[in-house]
Amino acid sequence: MKNINFLKISILLYILNFIQTYATEKKTVDRKLIIFKNDTLKSNKKSHSKIVFAIDPPIIKAHGNQLYCPQNSINIVTGITISHDPSETGTQAVYIQISSGYSNGFDKLELSNPSLHPSITTSWDVTAGKLKLSSPTGIDVSYSNFEYAIRDVVFSNSSATASGTKTFSITLGQANYLPSNGHFYQFVPNVGITWSNAKAAAESSTYYGLKGYLATITAADEAKLSGEQASGAGWIGGSDAETENVWKWVTGPESLANNGTGTVFWNGLSNGTTPNFAFWNNNEPNQLGDEDYAHITAPGIGIPGSWNDLSNTGSLNPGDNYEPKGYIVEYGGMPGESPLEIAASTQITIPEATITSPKPICDLGTITLNAASNAGTINWYDAAVGGNLLGTGNTYTTPTINTTTTYYADAGCEINRKAVVAIVNKTPDTPTVYSPVYRCGAGTVTLQAASNMGVINWFTTSTGGTSVYTGNNFTTPDISANTTYYTEASDSGCTSNRTPVNIIVYTPPVVSDEEIILCENQTVMLDAKLSGMFYKWSTGETTQTISVSASGNYTVEVTSPNPENCSSIKNITVFEYKKPIxxxxxxxxxxxxxxxxxxxxxxxxxxxxxxxxxxxxxxxxxxxxxxxxxxxxxxxxxxxxxxxxxxxLVFPPFFTPNNDTYNDFWEVTGMENYPEAEVTIFDQYGKLLIQLRGSKLSWDGTFNKTPLPASDYWYALKIDNTKPVFRGHFSLKR
Missing domain, CATH: 2.60.40 (Immunoglobulin-like)
Known part of the structure; x- marks a missing residue:
């Protein structure tokens, strides 16, 4: 009887041990029918080779969304419970991972007070940011002991400048858990596996009843967890095999989108468009050869966790950086699946103030400071460390201040206080100017102004308007009438009062240039022709009029008396008229x-x-x-x-000796003025007919008192021995 009872007890212990050993393995998602085989739950039609148990998977609940100050330690949970089937009281390992916001080299998870947990050993994976709590003996550790241990797991960050939010995933399975989408990720080592084989292998695997598929990475935290924090490089579910340069997710839930054609996440070559999230490595995808499949880069190649494009086989050179090392399997999100509760998450937020720089004031007054916190409440202090609490809230109005003062916004961590500078600028002194400024006639004027600081601006109005010039010395445009400009000094937004500068335009003496005739050997009077002025002649004289006796160009500067004191130059040109010779x-x-x-x-x-x-x-x-x-x-x-x-001397061209009293004689008019003159007359043959001289100065047309016939006759006039002989001819008409 005792042997029979012992046998029954042995069989029962064997069954319970079997249940405990595999309770943490893959389970059906409806949590009613659990089939166990080699850490992976798979459907198997040969049910006679499987042991079927009606055991619910454990459910883990965690609490602890907390604020954290860098360079301190904090428990990752404020509360933790693991609910389990009465027949399954423990498991061999629990994994805690910094699933988002992980900072390699600064963040750390560790079990505090390890002596209080002798049944648990720890292992920290710095690359994955994952802490493993496990049995040192291979015998299951009770869920209650894991609860106590998880309560003692602490997080620390060694950087004084740490910021952001850290999410902790606590899972009863080995796969990485991402709280933001509730999915699990697992890197499966398999050197040299092709993309198509990796796709098939991923789709044939399950995790606690969730169907696997090559990972589809659609967010930055997912890329970091599945790529950078994974243990190796491997295939993911992206491909452009259908259409070159159009990359789609062709696995998992994303493959079912758009009537089963997949989800486009990249459309173009390197640096092309990104319709959805993409995390290509530098200059990828480069489309070298038949590179139609996405692969997470090997550690140390470009951007950690980023992607490149490879052919279906990848590099065939053993040990090459582009030789496939495995693949990333993602679980969760497939149609009909319910989320597992074998993982929970908490998070910490490093309080940080975001500052809005306040607008400076001039001279003195109050300034309202603004800051916002990513968590918690803003407290205002007067020192970077310690100091006095001045106020609480997103805004703080300073007391009246007259110098630049620094305040500090504290979002919850003294180490992260942000300085807020309340700037008080000094208003420049009102500019000193020279006014009024005088000008003679139309033209430009150079105005001058100075202040103790800042820049000088010039305006045409006493208030408002736009500056027409910036600088101490302002040369105006041409002006012809009295005008006023205004100047102010400005420094760092503080502006002085405006000072007017009056420009008075005087009319210079009106003068006209002249030309004056000077008669030879005489003098002429030059006159400025404006009385009551000051005169300065080019000759050095200073009277209104001067007398000159030589031709030339003379100038006189005519200057009006004060206050005008304007001058005009009059030019006088003197022309000398010489006596004609x-x-x-x-x-x-x-x-x-x-x-x-x-x-x-x-x-x-x-x-x-x-x-x-x-x-x-x-x-x-x-x-x-x-x-x-x-x-x-x-x-x-x-x-x-x-x-x-x-x-x-007038020589008649003809005469008519017919006694009619008209032209009866040929005579040379004017010859009477030459008493020694002699005229000799010849016929056409050169015969001397008569000589006229003295008192006989005319010819009646006869020779020896005989009338000569009508004909041409010649003459020769000799006035004296100093003058030439005048010769010619005339006609005798009858």
Whole structure:
């Protein structure tokens, strides 16, 4: 009987041990029918080879969303419970991972007071950011002991500048758990596996009843957990095999989108468009050859956890960085699946103030400071460490201050206080100027202003408006009337009062240039023609009028008395009219030309002393003794008039000796003025007919008192031995 009871007890212990050993393994998602086999739950039609148990998987609940200050330690949970089937009281390992916000080298998870937990050993994976709590003996540790241990797991960060939020995943399975989507991730080592084989292997695996698939990475925290924090490089579910350069997720739930065509996450070559999240390595995808499949890069290649594109086989060189090392399996999200509760999460937030820089004030006043916290309440202090609590809330209004003062916003960690500078700027002194500024006549004016600080701006209005110039010295545009400009000094947003600068425009003396005639050997008076002024002649004289006796250019600076004190320059050009000097008078029959030794265009000529002309040639001048007159135009300088007598000899071209009292004699008019003159007359054969001289100065057309026939006759006039003989001919008509 005892043997039978012992056998029954042994069989029962064996069954319970089997249940405890595999209770943490893969289970059906409806949590009613559990089939166990080699850490992976799979459906198996050969039910006779499986042991079926109606055991619910454990459910873990964790609490502890807390604030954390860097360089301290904090428990990752404030409460933890693991509910389990009465027939399954423990498991061999629990995994706690920093699943988001992990900072490698600074963040750390560890079990405090390890001596209080002799049944548990720990292992920290710095790459994955994962702490393993496990049995040191291979015998299951009770869930209650794991609860106590998890309560003693602490987080620490060694960086004084740490920031952000850290999420802790606590899972009863080995796969990485991502709280943001409730999915599990597992890197499966398999050197040299092809992408297509990895896809098939992933889809044939399960995790506590969840169907696996090559990971589809759609968010940054997912990329970090499945890539950077995974234990190796491997295939993921992206491909552009269908359409080159159009990358889709072709596995998992994303493959079912768009009528089963997949979800596009990249459309274009390197640096192309990203319709959804993508995390390509530098210059990837580069489409070298037939690279149609996405792969997480090997550690140390480019951006940690990023992707590159490879062919289906990847590199075939053993040990090469592009040789496939395995694949990433993702569990969760497939149609009909309910989320597992074998994982829980908590998080800590490092309080941090976000500062809005306040607008500076001028001279003195109050300033309202603004800050926001990612968690907790803002406290305001007057020191970076310690100090006095000044106020609480997102805003703080300072007391009246007249100097720049620094305040500190504390979001919950003294080490993270943010300085907020309340800037008090000084208003520059009102500019000093030179005013009024005088100007003579239209033109520009250079205005000057100075202040103790800042820049000088110039305006056309006493208030408002836009600055027309910046600088101490402002040259205005041309102005012709009284004008006022305004200047102010500005520094760091503080502006002084405006100072007017008056510009007074005076009208200079109105003068006109002149041209004046100076007669030879005389003097002429030059007159500025404005009285009551100050005068400065180019000759050095300072009177309104001066007397000059030489031609030339003379100037006089005419200056009005104060306050105008404006000057104008009058130019006076003096032209000297010289006395005309007659060189000769050329008489050609009745055409007379008067030649001067000093001809100029201001002389005019006459042969009767009454009628003058600018030409020196006269026609049809009467015969006889005449007088030539030369003087300056417009009756100027008449005392310098020149005269000279001349004789015009008129040789009649014909005569008619018929006693009708008209042209009965041929005689030379003007010859009476030459007592020594002699005229000899010849016929056409050269026969001397008569000589006229003295008192006999005319010929009646006879030879020896005999009338000569009508014909042409020749003459020769000799006035004296100093003048040439005049020769010609005339006609006798009957």
């Amino acid at each position: 007659i060189k000769n008078i050329i008489v050609k029959n009745t055409t007379i030309t008067i030649n001067l030794t000093n001809p100029t265009d201001y002389f005019e000529y006459s042969v009767d002393g009454v009628n003058y002309q600018t030409s020196n040639t006269f026609y049809d001048v009467a015969g006889g003794l005449q007088t030539a007159y030369v003087k300056a135009k417009d009756n100027l300088c008449n005392i310098n008039e020149a005269t000279q007598s001349f004789i015009v």
